[in-house]
Amino acid sequence: MEVIFILIGCSLLVALLFLGLFFWSVRNGQYDDPHTPAIRILFDNKKSDTENNTTNPPKNTND
Amino acid sequence: MNSEVVTANSVVCYHCGNDCNGEVVHLHDKPFCCSGCKMVFQILDDNELNTYYSLEDQPGISFKTSGSASKFDYLNDPQVRDRLVDFKNDTFVSVSFYIPNIHCTSCIWLLENLFKLDSGIIKSSVNFLKRELSISYEEDKTSLRSIVKLLASIGYEPELRLEKLDAQAPSHTNRKLWLKLGVAGFAFGNIMLFSFPEYLSGSSLNTQGSFYLFFGILNIILAIPVLLYSSSDYLKSAWAAVRQGNINLDVPISIGILSLFTRSVYEITAGIGAGYMDSLTGLVFFLLIGRLVQQKTYERLSFDRDYKSYLPISVTSLDENDEEHSKSIDQLKEGTRIVIRNNELVPADSVLLSEHTFVDYSFITGESEPVEVQEGETVYAGGKLVGAATEMRTVKEVSNSYLTKLWNDSAFDESSEKLTVSSLADRISPHFTLGVLAIAINAGILWWTVSTEMALTVFTAVLIIACPCALALSTPFTLGSALNIFARNGFFIKGIDVIERLANTTAIVFDKTGTLTKADHADVSFQGEALSDYERGLIQSVCKQSVHPLSRKIADHVNSSSPRKVENYEEKVNKGISATVDGKQLLIGSTDFISAYCENEPMQRSTSKGDFSVVHIAIDGHWKGWFEVANHYRTGIKKLLDSFRNRFSTFLLSGDNDAQKNQFTDYFNEPSLRFNQTPQQKLNFIKELQENNQRVVMIGDGLNDAGALKQSDFGIALTDNVSSFTPACDAIIDGSKLQRMDTFINFSQVSITIIKLSFGLSLIYNIVGLGFAVSGQLSPLVAAILMPLSSISIMIFTTCSTHYAAKKMGLQIWK
Incomplete structure (x- = not known):
């Protein structure tokens, strides 16, 4: 039964990873605007070259 | 796609969807109502942006209402520019605009493809809810002015206002709440998992000491960030209240949180039991969900505007050589010669230099007819020029003008914020807290005879179980749903804390011009x-x-x-x-x-x-x-006035003369009709009513009502276009929805009743829980079931009953 110590440790690590991802997404502004990305994902336009050169990091992540 | 939409023998513009009214301009077989619309189509067509028209039908903005686009010279002024942009380094500038015209999917698409129209633009992204467009561009390739001009030329003119120049960086309080909620949810889920063996009391794990201690210590470690971070707002608020000798609802909550934590730590370290960490984290988690609901606001609406957002950002000034320059109005000095054109606003009190002109003061004074002004007479700030372009010389700075004086009244003084009527929950919480403490102490004394340890156990159990989580949730969930329902019906309220003031109203004051007519x-x-x-x-x-x-x-x-x-x-x-x-x-x-x-x-x-x-x-x-x-x-207004007359005391305040008095005697009692009221008189009248113990709702639309709206208990600004300017207020109502105002008031009263009912429900939970606690049988399992159960059932009860009540009243509950 001692294997539970390891399993619990692993599960906690995984959970902490997700908590960290959640923190990252909130700080990244993904919870600031819950509406526009839902619309934006429907545009099937080609990715333009200019967008790839962006040095100013885009706030939204799904286009 | 059928390019010519014909409805009942009228031609509809391909760009903006308006009726062409006979004057059709054609291009590529497509009809346009004006050359403005045609031009936008041409720009988009040349740049292969035709998708704009396939996402939605006729998505464009009509050009018939917007002004000329040749007025952005002041954006070249580095001082103005630096105050408008959010971020700037040698090459990059990022700036965000508020664009009221954003209204559909096509708008988002077009605005996010701006880089195809101006190669200097690197990236543009829309926040639809805020009606905001953020643009980053390269300064050596394009300029702020040409971007704004481009936006205006395709129908998306940004709203650039003086107040924007002084705007603070947006705060991220909402993000913090999300983080706190995340931490609480994380701990809640994991602790539930670790406590699971405890729930199955027959499990063999219970008897194995090492696991017992291991899980207990993990629970403590997980609960510490919840106590210190997630619940910090409650603890701080409670501490602040206690120090001032008050008891708000956060006090019993904090007592509950602290006793849950200390008791659990004691039980775990002493090896007596598994503790109540699951209940603690669950409690904080649910409370934070409630707070998230409570914080919902309408970001695209502004409820706190003052005169600065009414005035334009710049004005055309003349130098000694009669050359025209654009000048931002906060740099406008006394004695500057300015040119005001038709339909433009006078930014500061000025003397007329041209022969004569007409000035429309309807927004300032409520007077519906334009006033004739002769050479040498004073034109007051905020008046709108009607007629040919006119020259005038400013005699006061913008901040000292007649219009802006109203804002010196104490009603606008932030420091003397009107005494907020404490909410229902805050009013009962002192009684509740004292009652709980009394029960806890009595139960403790009774058990003292059995054993000291048992007495302490029972004492803390009472404090734990009586933690008014459900009580704290009923207000945000009921009023949060009510707020959503109001918004779906065209009535936008600033926040949930003011709904109670609407429900308690006894007197309703109307403005005339623009509100009733x-x-x-x-x-x-x-x-x-x-x-x-x-x-x-x-x-x-x-x-x-x-x-x-x-x-x-x-x-x-x-x-x-x-x-x-x-x-x-x-x-x-x-x-x-x-x-x-x-x-x-x-x-x-x-x-x-x-x-x-x-x-x-x-x-x-x-x-x-x-x-x-x-x-x-x-x-x-x-x-x-x-x-x-x-x-x-306005449609339905007569019926509304009739029904209000029977329920409330109604008054009419108008800045106009009493020529139309007879039209209103059917709906108002003679003494409650007041004409020729200045903005200050309106404010004083509301004050007078309040001194006679009336709780006043003021409904108005213009700057002349700004003082009255601010002074009243619940100020409602009425507008035909929700994104256009409204003075500071508690709620904004769509002009066409004013006729339903009585339903809105009824609904707010029903919401308050629902809160009271859910208070009753949560008290029942408390009594059941107290039964367990006083008899010394509160096990962690009972607490872990009872506390989330009460929270969730309150959430369901309030949300469902609010929607049910709204449906019965004929309000729209879904989009």
Whole structure:
């Protein structure tokens, strides 16, 4: 039964990873605007070259 | 796709969807209502941005209402520019604009493809809910001015206001709440998992000491961030309240949180039990969900605007050589010569240098007719110029002008914030807290005879179980749903804490111009010989020359497309107009005015009685008939006033003269009709009502109501376009929805009843829990079931009953 110590440790690590991802997404502004990305994902336009050169990091992540 | 949308033999513009009204411009077989719309289509077509038209039908913005786009020179001024941009380094600039015209999917698509129209733009992204566009661009390739010009040219003119110049960086309080919620949820889930063996009391794991301690210590470690981080707002608020000698709802919550934590730590370290960490983290998790609901606001609406957002950001000034410059108005000094054009606002009190002009003060004073101003007279800030471009010299700075003085009243003083009526939950919490403490102490004393340890156990158990989580959730969940339902029905409230003030109202005060009546709208009908199209053309040509509101209303009404040259135009104040058009003499004016000219003609008088002005027409000395111009009431307003009259004391405050008094005597008692009110008098009148223990709702629309709206218990600003300017207020209502105001008040009262019912429900939970606690049988399992159960059932009960009540009242509950 001692294997539970390891399993619990692993599960906690995984959970902490997700908590960290959640923190990252909130700080990244993904919870600031819950509406526009839902619309934006429907545009099937080609990715333009200019967008790839962006040095100013885009706030939204799904286009 | 069918390029020409024809509905009932009218052609609809391919760009903006408006009726083309006969003047159709064609391009590529597509109809446009004006050359502005055609131009936008051309720009988009040339840049392969046609997707704009396939995402939604006729998504464009009509150009008929927006002004000229040749006024952005001030954006080249580095000082103005630096204050507008969010971020800037050597090459990059990022800036965000508020664009009220953003309204559909196509808008987002087009605005995010701006880089195709201007190669200097690197990235543009839209926040639809805030109506905000963030752009980052390269400064050496394009400029702020050309971007704003581009936006204006395709119909998305950003709203650039003076207040924006002084705007603070947006705070991220909402993000913090999400993080706290995340931590609490994470701990809640994991602790539940670790506590699971404890729930199955027969499990063999219980007996194995090492696991017991291991899980317990993990629980403590997980609960510490919840206590210190997630619940910090509650603990701080409770501590602040206690230090001031108050008890708010956060006090019993904090007592519960602290006793849960200390008791659990004690039980775990002493090896007595598994502790209540699952209940603690669950409690905080649910409380934070409630707070998230509570914080919901309408970011695209601004409830705290002052005069700064009403005035334009810049004005055209003249230097010594009569050359025109754009100047941002906060740099406007006394004695500057400025040029104001038709429909522009006067930014500061000025003296007129041109011969004469008309100024429309309706937004400032509520007076519906433009005032004539002669050379040398003062024009007050906030007036809108009607007529040709005019030169004037400023005599005061913007911040010292007549209009801005109102904001010096104490009602606008933030530090003396009007005594907020404490919420229902806050009012009962002192009683509740004292009651719980009394029960806890009594139960503790009773158990003292058995054992000291048992006494402590029971004492803390009572504090734990009585933690008013459900109580704290009922208000945000009920009013949060109510807020959503109100918004779906065109009534936008600032936040949930003001709904109770709406429910408690006893008096309702209306503004007249723009609120009960529509200033720029009238019901015009013609009585007498039918007019030919030619005659209508004559009348319109003459009426168009005049700035008198009746003339303008008639000109709009006759709507003929053949304008003619007007000669010998003469306007007699308060009488009428005489003019020659196409060789025919036209007389337009009052009964006396016309009868003096047509003595031989039998003139019929208007026989019907009612609320309208009469304008007679004579052509070449022949009397033709008369126009009846009635005030255009908003739909359903009479019914609304009737129903309000029986329920509340209703009052009418108008900045206008009392010429229309008779129209309102049917709906208001004589003494409650007040005319010729200045903005300050309106404010004082509300104050007077409040001193007589009335709780006042003020409904108004203009800056002249700003003081009254602020002073009233619940100020409602009325607007026909929700994203346009409204003075500071507690709620914004869509003009077409004003007729449902009585339903809205009913619904707010029902919401308060629902809160009271859910208080009752949560008290039942508390009593059941107290039964367990006092008898010394509160196991962690009972707590872990009872506390989430009560929270969730309160959430479900309040949400469902609010929606049910709204549906029964005929309010829209889904989009």
